[in-house]
Amino acid sequence: MCLAVPGKIISIDNSNPELKMAKVNFGGVVKDACIQWIDDIKIGDYVIVHAGFALNKIDVEEAEETIRMLNEIGDLIEKQDSGEK
Amino acid sequence: MKFVDEYRNHKAVKALTRQIFSEVKNSWTIMEICGGQTHSILKYGIEELLPKNITLLHGPGCPVCVTPLEQIDKAVVIASRSNVIFTSFGDMLRVPGSENDLLSVKASGGDVRMVYSPLDAVKIAEENLNKKVVFFAVGFETTAPVNAMSVIEAKRRKLKNFSILCSHVLVPPAIQALLSSDDCNIQGFLAAGHVCTVMGYEEYIPLTQKFRTPIVVTGFEPVDILQGIFKCVKQLEIGKCEVENQYNRVVTKEGNISAKKIIREVFRVVDRKWRGIGTIPCSGFALSDAYTEFDAEKIFDVGNLIQNESSLCIAGEVLKGIKKPFQCSAFGKECKPESPLGAPMVSTEGACAAYFHYGKNKIMETNLSLN
Amino acid sequence: MEVENKINISSNLVCPIPKSEYDKILLAHGSGGSLTHQLISKIFLTQFNNEFLNTQHDSAILEIGNNKFAFTTDSYVVQPIFFPGGNIGDLAINGTVNDLAVAGAKPLFISLSFIIEEGLPIDDLWKIVLSIKDAALKADVQIVTGDTKVVEHGKGDKIFINTSGIGLINKNININPKNCKPGDVIILNGSIADHGIAILSAREGLEFETQIVSDTAPLNDLVEKILKTTNNIHVMRDPTRGGLATTLKEIATTANVGIEIDEDEILINEEVKGACEILGLDPLYIANEGKIILSVANDDAQKVLEIMKQHEYGADSKIIGRVVAAHEKIVVMNTSIGSKRIIEMIAGEQLPRIC
Numbered sequence: 160m161c162l163a164v165p166g167k168i169i170s171i172d173n174s175n176p177e178l179k180m181a182k183v184n185f186g187g188v189v190k191d192a193c194i195q196w197i198d199d200i201k202i203g204d205y206v207i208v209h210a211g212f213a214l215n216k217i218d219v220e221e222a223e224e225t226i227r228m229l230n231e232i233g234d235l236i237e238k239q240d241s242g243e244k
Numbered sequence: 245m246k247f248v249d250e251y252r253n254h255k256a257v258k259a260l261t262r263q264i265f266s267e268v269k270n271s272w273t274i275m276e277i278c279g280g281q282t283h284s285i286l287k288y289g290i291e292e293l294l295p296k297n298i299t300l301l302h303g304p305g306c307p308v309c310v311t312p313l314e315q316i317d318k319a320v321v322i323a324s325r326s327n328v329i330f331t332s333f334g335d336m337l338r339v340p341g342s343e344n345d346l347l348s349v350k351a352s353g354g355d356v357r358m359v360y361s362p363l364d365a366v367k368i369a370e371e372n373l374n375k376k377v378v379f380f381a382v383g384f385e386t387t388a389p390v391n392a393m394s395v396i397e398a399k400r401r402k403l404k405n406f407s408i409l410c411s412h413v414l415v416p417p418a419i420q421a422l423l424s425s426d427d428c429n430i431q432g433f434l435a436a437g438h439v440c441t442v443m444g445y446e447e448y449i450p451l452t453q454k455f456r457t458p459i460v461v462t463g464f465e466p467v468d469i470l471q472g473i474f475k476c477v478k479q480l481e482i483g484k485c486e487v488e489n490q491y492n493r494v495v496t497k498e499g500n501i502s503a504k505k506i507i508r509e510v511f512r513v514v515d516r517k518w519r520g521i522g523t524i525p526c527s528g529f530a531l532s533d534a535y536t537e538f539d540a541e542k543i544f545d546v547g548n549l550i551q552n553e554s555s556l557c558i559a560g561e562v563l564k565g566i567k568k569p570f571q572c573s574a575f576g577k578e579c580k581p582e583s584p585l586g587a588p589m590v591s592t593e594g595a596c597a598a599y600f601h602y603g604k605n606k607i608m609e610t611n612l613s614l615n
Numbered sequence: 616m617e618v619e620n621k622i623n624i625s626s627n628l629v630c631p632i633p634k635s636e637y638d639k640i641l642l643a644h645g646s647g648g649s650l651t652h653q654l655i656s657k658i659f660l661t662q663f664n665n666e667f668l669n670t671q672h673d674s675a676i677l678e679i680g681n682n683k684f685a686f687t688t689d690s691y692v693v694q695p696i697f698f699p700g701g702n703i704g705d706l707a708i709n710g711t712v713n714d715l716a717v718a719g720a721k722p723l724f725i726s727l728s729f730i731i732e733e734g735l736p737i738d739d740l741w742k743i744v745l746s747i748k749d750a751a752l753k754a755d756v757q758i759v760t761g762d763t764k765v766v767e768h769g770k771g772d773k774i775f776i777n778t779s780g781i782g783l784i785n786k787n788i789n790i791n792p793k794n795c796k797p798g799d800v801i802i803l804n805g806s807i808a809d810h811g812i813a814i815l816s817a818r819e820g821l822e823f824e825t826q827i828v829s830d831t832a833p834l835n836d837l838v839e840k841i842l843k844t845t846n847n848i849h850v851m852r853d854p855t856r857g858g859l860a861t862t863l864k865e866i867a868t869t870a871n872v873g874i875e876i877d878e879d880e881i882l883i884n885e886e887v888k889g890a891c892e893i894l895g896l897d898p899l900y901i902a903n904e905g906k907i908i909l910s911v912a913n914d915d916a917q918k919v920l921e922i923m924k925q926h927e928y929g930a931d932s933k934i935i936g937r938v939v940a941a942h943e944k945i946v947v948m949n950t951s952i953g954s955k956r957i958i959e960m961i962a963g964e965q966l967p968r969i970c
Contacts, residue, residue, distance in 0.1 A: 164248075165245075167246070185893050186888055189821075196502035196503045196506070197500075198502070207438070207494050209390065211361030212389070214441045215496075222250075226467075229471075257952040287956065289956050351641050582643070600959070601961065602959070603959050
């Protein structure tokens, strides 16, 4: 229920151990986000960000698997539909 | 935009709607408790893509909408004080209180500022040490750790002029209250994906067992919502009632441990009044004893405020999914976004505002077919 | 119109104030949405009622002698005054030139009034003046009269500019929303929401990989080329405050037609999309300053599109929809996921969502 947006970590700033920050790229817009609650994070990871804070990393494999599966079903449906015409 | 566009993909949407159509045999009523999902369902016309025997209800998932009238009235009184800078997320500024709203306070000269993050409010406090800075800490569990950090940061920076007016609410007690009520016709739930990103979904398991109701943790994009509905319908058709995680690219069973630790440090669970619904036990957060110095309700004496809710407003019935917004006599007439009688007409995630903004009243008036 | 209060504006006159939900002006009254429309219709139009004003078009169309003129006015209060892609100066010239152009007029003369806050650096004023000069040259208009006022520090916001403009309309041109009819094609000359996001990014300190710049531009030359191509342009508007959605809704309402648009055909820059996602804003409602939307008879649509695409301000032109007989006054969008969505006007400023 709260607006959280996926973005890619492009740089990390550990200078304040109480408030670790990162620059996150959201489809071309770069904003700062606090990554204090995410362990084991590196440049290139994707995170979901809410009100300036990263809530979790995105499991890229899981995401790609879901989309791949849905697109396969979609392709099948398109074949069936055009076969029926 | 990666991890957004793929979930708005026409092909994937078509695949899921076909799956839903071939799976559903009976009529089912499914509720989502998430303002973001309400907004998405209406923006993308998802209900119009579903079989007619699936009914989608919008629950009290908009924290702006359920913030008690008393808290809005307190906010207005505090914000009107001359030495106060009152900060808030944008959606709270137009919620009507008993007399007026925060935007009207601003128009009358009050220092009311919109912030995107509570850390911005802490920064304002640092830059204005001669003023009292108050942040309106509203939200579900998603925002709780974020708001908690503002208080932790204020403490770390030794700020004496920062406080929060807290009105946090929790989802599982709301689900429990809804499922326990006599007029409940909800058969399945879509749980809020970002709430569960923080909290995990362990606390929903006892609910599925107690009430024999499936709960699917669901994301926000059209593909997420359709997949959440598909998983819920599949369970309902075979009489299953488990917690399932559709939003597994972000949500894990235990959630974000560090964020939950921050919440436990800064907040304690309290009973909370939900506007339009009433008090739900153990359904909110208040500041813990260690952080009580940041509690705006203890710092500011607002006197006795008498609440005055519009008699025309049926927000409670809308929030519980008993009535749809267009079934309210005031919808689109006395109650419109520019002149809201109640909170659900203010935030774009409130059911009434979303119905109005996406023209649901027009669809009813003109019998416009959107299929 | 109900009478709520009466005020004496002179010793013998009594003037009833229309009933309103608000007793003070809010920021939302200036945003171009439904509250702005309410303010105009309840307060201004009731007192200044005449045939010219009642058309509620961007410009008034006046017949003086044998000639037809378009006359328009606009005030510019943008913050910050310098933003990526422009400043308040060229914005003011381009905005008024465009209001004249969409009425089918050749913009000729501009008036220029400044209200300057005490303390504005002369350097800033000089930069703005040079931009105005360049913009006027590019648009081929002359600044023929002006005014300057200075207010105390704290009583203005650096600088406000008002421009009024006069343009000459060729007798053959009759652009009127009432000419809009089912079958007409709707064309847009490029990407939306660039200006609003450029402003917001300057205000909020958003960084971009590729900087979003305002699309502020004089569209009179583009319009002239379009009007040479066909006499069947029925409506032309520049979707400024309130964005594309508000303008389409205004056209549908004034012309009493239905409009259907295709989301896949509406161009939005990737970075603008990203900014809208983060801020929870809908790009359909965000301001543009170099965009034109027009409805043209179906038979002429392709040739108009080709002419537009050859112009520097029309390279990304696309057909985005059509006028339909069904659902009068309602705008329906075919979404990219294959569903339909009604496009309504919003009350005021979009408040960025968090929760």
